[in-house]
Amino acid sequence: AQSVTQLDSQVPVFEEAPVELRCNYSSSVSVYLFWYVQYPNQGLQLLLKYLSGSTLVKGINGFEAEFNKSQTSFHLRKPSVHISDTAEYFCAVSAANTGNQFYFGTGTSLTVIP
């Protein structure tokens, strides 16, 4: 099975500052990796995904993430955050080519301070 660890449960950051949300995964097989965002009282929205190819993945709303196989990490970054980025962020992993069983991290609550 796969597992995901999100190292920071809460991340406060000032508006227009850069941010990095950390995600490490564990798996004995090839994986697909995802970052989702959840706003209050809503479902999850996909920010970006890594399936194969380039290890630097760009997503929506200016976010990007880098897949590092040797460090089993998939950290999410944004160079300049906005108030509207305040939300819960989830990293997820699934085993490649084995159906849609996603394993989620416990989430990181990002708070952007004006």
Place this chain on the structure above:
Amino acid sequence: KAGVTQTPRYLIKTRGQQVTLSCSPISGHRSVSWYQQTPGQGLQFLFEYFSETQRNKGNFPGRFSGRQFSNSRSEMNVSTLELGDSALYLCASSSGTGVNYEQYFGPGTRLTVT
């Protein structure tokens, strides 16, 4: 395309009762997955259905069951409700192939057990 829809959005039940939640996937998607989200346990995978067959199952008791119909709509049933079943239940649909591999989430059903 219309997104994933879940009904009802909110539900209040009493311990011992049973409940059925419904999920309509994005048109053309044949895979539907269910997740339970709670503050303490985070997002946990319940099961996945693909073409009316359960393809994957998480580690939940037999009180949690599901099914999928020929039009890909899915229902989840919880029998003999317990207080700990109070959660946000999220449904996700997927076309599940190639570069389109990702899960699209519905807004969730908020279940409160009293």
